[in-house]
Amino acid sequence: MSRLHDMGGRFGDGAVVPDAPDAPVFATDWHARALAVTLACGALGKWNIDVSRHARECLSPKDYTRFSYYEKWISALADLLVETGVLTPEDLKGQSGDGLHALASAALRAEAVAAVLAKGGPANRPSAIAPIFAPGERVKTRHPGGSALVDGGHTRLPDYAVGACGQILRQHGTHVLPDSNAHGLGEAPEPLYAVAFPASELWAHPEHPHDEVVLDLWQSYLQPLEPGAQI
Amino acid sequence: MPHDHSDHPHAVLPSDPALRVKALETILTRKGLIDPAALDEIIDTYQNKIGPQNGARVVARAWSDPAFKAALLADADPVLAELGYYGRQGEHMVVVENRPERHNMVVCTLCSCYPWPLLGIPPGWYKSDAYRARAVREPRKVLADFGVTLPSETAVRVWDSTAEVRYLVLPMRPAGSEGLDEDALAALVSRDSMIGTALATAPSGAGDLKGGDLNVGDLT
Known part of the structure; x- marks a missing residue:
């Protein structure tokens, strides 16, 4: 079983409501502050992008459902700050002093923002694991799904594509494995592929016979399709 | 997993999301962990420069x-x-x-x-x-x-x-x-x-x- 964030293919969410062409980038001021506080805290270097995604996913189902997008961000950030020891629960209650934190020297300064955002955080790494699939090859995703490393842990194999047969579309090189990196188990880079799945392989009632869904999947999510098997 | 406990730390913050953000920003600013001017710069970047x-x-x-x-x-x-x-x-x-x-x-x-x-x-x-x-x-x-x-x-x-x-x-x-x-x-x-x-x-x-x-x- 997965968590609530893994919602691809789910029924019952209703219409997508496009925004007005002139809608502001941030619907309200606190959305902008939530994004900025989260990015600034990320610059403290106490976690990586996979840890922060997992923190959002680990909000309780009740909170995940009722929170708006940026409420999820800010709540997961508060949880992360405590989990990594940056803050204590007493700090969050406003019950501690205002002295400078030991990490204060690492705080992101205004003059460094442009350079930090422009620098980005590439996920490709050299890897000792050689690619075993080539474009055009047929593969099947791991079954059961979920994290193979940590029970209930982070993975980027969505439930809807578990046990599905597809075809390698392109190779992206070797990238950090989120399943490992989200849990402090190392970056464990391995080959990453774009894999195309016929819609008919994923859905009981596909809209069109030639539709496809492409997912980026790590090599350890995939196994070769048995010779002679059809997709 | 600490996340799977029912007592998520975020629950101690105010329930109104705008106040929750403000509370966290205030706590972090007082400790020197974030620079409000850096937040303004991040917001300005995505509001006005990159789109x-x-x-x-x-x-x-x-x-x-x-x-x-x-x-x-x-x-x-x-x-x-x-x-x-x-x-x-x-x-x-x-x-x-x-x-x-x-x-x-x-x-x-x-x-x-x-x-x-x-x-x-x-x-x-x-x-x-x-x-x-x-x-x-x-x-x-x-x-x-x-x-x-x-x-x-x-x-x-x-x-x-x-x-x-x-x-x-x-x-x-x-x-x-x-x-x-x-x-x-x-x-x-x-x-x-x-x-x-x-x-x-x-x-x-x-x-x-x-x-x-x-x-x-x-x-x-």
């Missing part, structure tokens, strides 16, 4: 310059880096081209991955449960929510951004846009057309165009 105008310039150039387009489709990263479009959430870019036989559409079902250096911060609908849940299973019904109808012979390829690779859709160049310069072409390229939930806008006076119109870029 879909960047992606539109790339599309307009691809429509105008076949060699640029070929390089962009073959290996986008060096091409975009040369234009200065690199950075957070755009480290590994792939550009996918719409053609009469295939329409591309981008989603992130697991969170909200999006090519920030080219399109800025994603719109609310992109991050909504409805889009994340439905785009992979019923893209045509989702397109209908945007007022877009594809010809029956056009297949849809939906890209679910499950890794750190970010996708940009190169929409078809609309008929009637012959002779326009890159600035005029860029004005036809909406944010949504680069996500794949819209088509490029036909130039005014080009007549009533639909999604099935010929990609004039293919003829040149």
